[in-house]
Amino acid sequence: MTSSSMALAQPSGDTPGIADMLRTGREHYRRGEIRPAIAVFQAGLALAATMSIGVAVDGVADLHAALANAFMLCDDIGSAGENYRAALRIAPHLAACWCNLGIVHQRSGKMQDAISLYLEALRRNPGHRPSRTNLVQALVATRQFAIARTLLLELLEETPEDAELRSRLGKVCFELGETEDAVAQFEQAVMRAPEQAENFYWVGAIRQARGELEAAQAAYAHAARVHPILRRPATQSPPVFRALALFAPFVGNTPVEFLFKDCAYQTSILSLLPGSRPDIALLAHEADVVVNLVSDADEGADVLPLAMAIARSLGKPVVNDPARIRNTTRDATALALADVAGCRVPRTIRIATGKGLPDGLDLAFPVLARQAGMHGGDVFEKLDDAAALTAFLAAHEGHDRYVIDYIDYRSADGFFRKYRFLFVGEEILPYHLAIGADWKLHRDATDMAQHAWMQDEEERFLRAPGEVFGAAHSQALRVIRDRIGLDYFGIDCSLDPDGRLVVFEVNASMLVHDQNPEFPYKDPYVNRIKLAFDGMLARFARGN
Known part of the structure; x- marks a missing residue:
């Protein structure tokens, strides 16, 4: 049910x-x-x-x-x-x-x-x-959030003490960008039902999204004191197994809202905060398998050793070993994949905090530059000359930055195409295709909803990826899977005019979700990823 x-x-x-x-x-x-x-x-x-x-x-x-x-x-x-x-x-x-x-x-x-x-x-x-x-x-x-909000407000007028309704309204307000109202609703839910752990963590997450870092840290610390473990029950009793997930606020984590939804196994999420000293004996009773969610090697550099220590102390099978996550920074990944046959992996140079371009660096403009630890299109630009690059590095000198060779991956019809695959255990599964007129492609920012031909092309890719990616490409993807060495991660890639695989990004931070009302053809392929994920966890829990 x-x-x-x-x-x-x-x-x-x-x-x-x-x-x-x-x-x-x-x-x-x-x-x-x-x-x-x-x-x-x-x-x-x-x-x-x-x-x-x-x-x-x-x-x-x-x-x-x-x-x-x-x-x-x-x-x-x-x-x-x-x-x-x-x-x-x-x-x-x-x-x-x-x-x-x-x-x-x-x-x-x-x-x-x-x-x-x-x-x-x-x-x-x-x-x-x-x-x-x-x-x-x-x-x-x-995603009809405005109508949902109206209906929730009507229901709350009748039962203002209903904490569950307030929690739902908080989520809807967040989706609508009304973050102040969202926090207020979650705080009301906390007051009315302090036993519901999720609401405590939502307050911290939204304050973090609003840039209120001190308030977010205080909210997370309060949540961890009151509910050190956030439990989500299985859809059946008893659960088929128990998964303990290691999550770190303020750093990049594998998005699992969809993956952990409606599971036959119990999930327990442990928040790793500075100074955390979790009870290993207690945690051992929560886990048949440990799932490390700390996925950003840049942002998570300080917390990954803690995740690694906890995972090893528990003595349970571990999905996405934190030690392997540490090797997935953009520059490390570019080096690891540089000689994969049939691939073009752009050279990626890391510029340390406070530093500028090293002397003698040979660059062919345009180049790309981005702040370390950022994903999607945030703090990510194409720069046409040395002056523009120097200005970008100076504007973000408080962080490590990456300088990346630009590869023109435009197709013959003038559009750019970026494909996403998910590696789940031994499986390599298509997730989406983004098509757009600009080099900086983000699937949710395209206008694919207005173009039937784009949707048809995406559906064909999802149904038969082998028609786009041939045997040589598939072999390259398997080599990438083996070299990265993670159990669950994604790749954003394309094909250049010569048919070579262009690798943009490979990590465990990529989003998978089932909120695709405008693209219902995606549903079976998204659900296939979840089924593969559930099956992989089950194999780990059984020890095989």
């Missing part, structure tokens, strides 16, 4: 025999005896089929609704959907069935259909609370 609020359809009539079976089945259901309940409900429907037409209409609708609810608890959403639809054909006034059919579609990834079903439930019963709360989830999943 997900966190969606399933609404039980209420009985609408009594018929001798059928009513007794409905009552008996519900007694089994309440006691958690789901399979016997299903058998009784099915027997009731079989009995109804032998009766005269029109004799037991309401009872049959109730049996279908009750049977659907039981199938939902067994995760048989296909059978659940069939029975909700059967109930609604007989009794379309059952708002709870419209709501629960919406959950079926939501769990199947059909978010827009789910929204329509929740709205139909609300047309039948405008005050139906499960439909309203589930509608919020579906709106958030389709």
Whole structure:
């Protein structure tokens, strides 16, 4: 089951025999005896089929609704959907069935259909609370944050003490860029439900995003004191295994909001703060496998030794060993991959904090320059001459910086293309293709939503990457995987006019998410990455 609020359809009539079976089945259901309940409900429907037409209409609708609810608890959403639809054909006034059919579609990834079903439930019963709360989830999943905020505010007017609603509103405000309101909502949630650990960490994360570093550090420290471990329960009990994730505020971490969602295993996230002295014996009970999330070798240089010490002290299998992460700075990666056959890896020179260009450095302009520890397009420029480069280095002399040879990877049609693969254990899986008119490509900043041909090309790449990347490219990717030596990481790359693989970035900090309402064709390929990740963790947990 997900966190969606399933609404039980209420009985609408009594018929001798059928009513007794409905009552008996519900007694089994309440006691958690789901399979016997299903058998009784099915027997009731079989009995109804032998009766005269029109004799037991309401009872049959109730049996279908009750049977659907039981199938939902067994995760048989296909059978659940069939029975909700059967109930609604007989009794379309059952708002709870419209709501629960919406959950079926939501769990199947059909978010827009789910929204329509929740709205139909609300047309039948405008005050139906499960439909309203589930509608919020579906709106958030389709990134309709402004509408979700309006609905959340209405719900909070009715139940202002509801900490869960305040937490959801905080997340929605954050997505809308209303960070001050987001912090206020999370702080209200903390006051009302101090046992909910996630809200404490959200306060720190948002204050960090706002640049309020002292306040963020204080918030994280408070969170770590109150909830040193952030636990996320498995979708089943008992969990198939337990994963302990090592996370470091203020440094780059592997994004796992999607990867750790709806897992059959329990996840426990330990925040590594300056001066952390975690109880190793206690942590050992939290873990069958350790997942190191500290992924940025530049930003995480000070905390990686702590992550490494904890991982080794636990004596458990480790995904993305911190010792290997330390070797994935941009300059170290460029050196490690410089001689891979069929690849073009731009030379990358590190300029230490406070230093300028070294004497005698041979550069061919234009060049790229970026601040160490930054990702995406932040503090990253193409510079046409030495004066511009010198000015950039001086403007950011408080940090280490990289100077990178520029490779013109423009395709024959004048567009730039950047492909992302995820390495998950032994698998190399396509994640996305960004197409744009500018050399600095970031998938979410392109206008691909307005161009069907771009979407078609991305879908073809995801479906058949071998049509773009041939056998030589695949071999180069396998060599890259072996040389980097991590269990989970990504690569951003392209092809130059001569067909050689151009490597831009290789690290474990790359984002994978399932929030793609404008590009539904991506869903199966994104989900494939999660399935591979879950399977990899399971193998580590088993020790193989």
